[in-house]
Amino acid sequence: MELLNDMALFVEVVKAKGFRSAADAMGMPNSTISRRISGLEKAIGLRLLHRTTRKIELTEAGQIYFERCKRIVDEARLAHEQLGDMVAQPSGVLRASFPVDFAVTYLAPLIAEFAGLYPAISFDFELNPRRVDLVSDPFDVAIRMGESESSQLIARPLASLTPNLYASPGYLKRAGEPGKPADLEQHECLGILKANTWTLHDAKRTSTVAVGGRFTLNSVGMIRRLATLDMGIVLLPEEVVADEVAGGTLRRILPQWHGTPTPVYAITETRLLPAKTQRFIEFLRERLAR
Incomplete structure (x- = not known):
């Protein structure tokens, strides 16, 4: 515990850029902090600080020690806060x-x-x-x-989100509804970036289908929107298209098949x-x- 307290003092001295500023901030005598840091250096066997009358500078060893100590001190503080927050409203x-x-x-x-x-x-x-x-x-x-x-x-x-196949009523009326995964090869499929295959699963089988279309996108929102505008079939989690399905602008197809959970x-x-x-x-x- 004494070592942890001295590490915390060392961190405060470095952050305050001097013994006097750290002493003022912590309400401790300057001489006490200086003595504790000197004791810390003696215990380690390395000089951590270059001291001058006007400022302090970290030695190479001091810089390494400061980075480690800061992390340890921050985690100790968080542990203390966490216990307090168990009975208080987090903020x-x-x-x-x-x-x-x-x-x-x-x-x-x-x-x-x-x-x-x-x-x-x-x-x-x-x-x-x-x-x-x-x-x-x-x-x-x-x-x-x-x-x-x-x-x-x-x-x-x-969580784990399972993607399903969806298309708009307008697209299905124009292009027909696929009856099996292989039929997707003949359809416009809207996918993320350069994905050119979709892996689908039912209760017993897995099917990998080559898909393609006129659009290559990096936005799920844009893919979803284009699907509602009759531009193709999408493979998206139910949670992402829930509003469109509820509104009737998209409906699920090949309901026994689904994509790989994400x-x-x-x-x-x-x-x-x-x-x-x-x-x-x-x-x-x-x-x-x-």
């Missing part, structure tokens, strides 16, 4: 990254519900198809679909989360699993 700014179309079409109502449950939390969201770097970007959590990311990050499964993950840098992030992940897991 603060929740920074999250979402895939654009999934957030707009499916997560938005859930986010609104969560915001109503926790009025002390404010939100800073980025909707972007790129996979943000949680180590260098200051996000609390990233929601991602598909395979989990780097093994250095923590991936918490939230996992949804909450990605974080650490397992130790502040209450705002933990509650958000737990909320999404509960709602998406319904």
